[in-house]
Amino acid sequence: MKILVTGGAGFLGQQLIRALLERGKLRLDDEEVSIERIVCFDRSVGVLQDPRVENVAGDIADSSVVQRLVDRDTAAIVHLAAVVSGTAEADFDLGMQVNLDGTRLLLETCRAVGHRPRLLFSSSIAVFGGDLPEIVDDSTTPTPQGSYGTQKLIGELLVQDFSRKGYVDGRSVRVPTVVVRPGLPNGAASGFASGIIREPLAGVEAILPVDPSTEMWVASPRAVVGMFLHALELPAADWGWNRSVNLPGLVVSMEQELEALRKVGGEAAVALVRHEPDEDVLRLVRTWAGRFDTARARAMGFRADPDFESIVRAYVADNSEAVRIAARAG
Numbered sequence: 001m002k003i004l005v006t007g008g009a010g011f012l013g014q015q016l017i018r019a020l021l022e023r024g025k026l027r028l029d030d031e032e033v034s035i036e037r038i039v040c041f042d043r044s045v046g047v048l049q050d051p052r053v054e055n056v057a058g059d060i061a062d063s064s065v066v067q068r069l070v071d072r073d074t075a076a077i078v079h080l081a082a083v084v085s086g087t088a089e090a091d092f093d094l095g096m097q098v099n100l101d102g103t104r105l106l107l108e109t110c111r112a113v114g115h116r117p118r119l120l121f122s123s124s125i126a127v128f129g130g131d132l133p134e135i136v137d138d139s140t141t142p143t144p145q146g147s148y149g150t151q152k153l154i155g156e157l158l159v160q161d162f163s164r165k166g167y168v169d170g171r172s173v174r175v176p177t178v179v180v181r182p183g184l185p186n187g188a189a190s191g192f193a194s195g196i197i198r199e200p201l202a203g204v205e206a207i208l209p210v211d212p213s214t215e216m217w218v219a220s221p222r223a224v225v226g227m228f229l230h231a232l233e234l235p236a237a238d239w240g241w242n243r244s245v246n247l248p249g250l251v252v253s254m255e256q257e258l259e260a261l262r263k264v265g266g267e268a269a270v271a272l273v274r275h276e277p278d279e280d281v282l283r284l285v286r287t288w289a290g291r292f293d294t295a296r297a298r299a300m301g302f303r304a305d306p307d308f309e310s311i312v313r314a315y316v317a318d319n320s321e322a323v324r325i326a327a328r329a330g
């Protein structure tokens with residue numbers, strides 16, 4: 001079986017490809033199928049080297065490129081290519097081109113090939129915003145308050161309709177904010193939730209631009225990759241007519257994040273976090289959903305992290321080269 005991962009050279013893409021390689025198979029329609037090839041498609045070239053991985057560089061919004069990506073052997077597609085929230089807000093045209101036109105182009109390509117591949121679309125909790133109930137649940141109407149969330153929601157609707165028409169077997173997962181993101185900060189407006197853990201553990205100062213009581217809905221990279229695999233493997237019947245789901249996560253305040261940082265990295269790590277309110281970030285954050293009831297996802301077998309401290313400990317275990325402050329035993 002061949003799997004296409006768009007945005008495969010990105011943060012979650014590389015972790016997902018690593019997990020697929022480790023597993024070596026996927027369970028599709030009650031059958032264990034060996035993964036023979038993974039096409040890692042991205043604007044930039046992925047660093048993972050494995051005989052089963054083919055790195056292809058190109059633009060998801062370029063039809064001549066995308067048409068060459070999908071053929072009848074492409075049994076599964078994970079569509080991660082996107083520009084993230086801050087970037088889509090700052091550059092409207094780029095967001096529309098990559099997040100919306102790119103998604104439609106990929107779906108149209110599948111339709112033209114005509115083999116109804118399984119397709120997983122990584123949507124976001126940014127489809128929710130504005131005047132929300134205290135707890136967002138499966139019946140809350142998505143009302144995005146930014147271009148990124150709007151593009152993700154339209155992508156979900158396209159996945160839904162292309163599935164209804166039988167062009168793909170699609171599923172969209174609304175991913176919580178993924179924390180702790182390793183490496184350099186990206187264009188995501190929520191980046192501080194990772195930054196206040198990652199930078200201090202590296203011995204570097206970090207800015208907290210929001211009130212410490214600010215709550216966010218988060219999940220670890222490990223949990224999200226596990227949920228991606230689960231979403232891919234779930235039979236179509238388990239999705240039914242609704243091809244979108246809010247993924248489970250944890251509610252965490254920035255205060256609780258700092259408490260977990262204290263437990264893992266000690267007072268020296270917490271002392272590196274400076275509270276410096278930023279009105280632009282605050283305005284955006286106020287419109288985000290912080291608490292969810294994800295009953296449908298849990299009934300479908302999706303599982304979140306146990307607690308925030310275990311997320312920080314998993315980050316330390318997976319990124320020892322980026323951690324300068326000695327972690328305390330848990």
Ligand SMILES: NC(=O)c1ccc[n+]([C@@H]2O[C@H](COP(=O)([O-])OP(=O)(O)OC[C@H]3O[C@@H](n4cnc5c(N)ncnc54)[C@H](O)[C@@H]3O)[C@@H](O)[C@H]2O)c1
Pocket residue numbers: 006007008009010011012013041042043044058059060061079080081082083084098102122123124125174175176177178179186
């Ligand atoms: N990380 C999070 O907190 C989070 C939360 C919700 C949803 N998501 C979604 O999950 C997916 C993966 O996120 P990530 O955190 O790995 O982001 P990322 O930025 O690390 O990965 C996205 C990848 O898409 C690629 N890309 C951008 N424009 C492209 C184009 N025109 N053509 C081809 N590739 C292009 C980028 O080069 C990048 O490698 C995205 O769709 C994102 O919207 C992420």
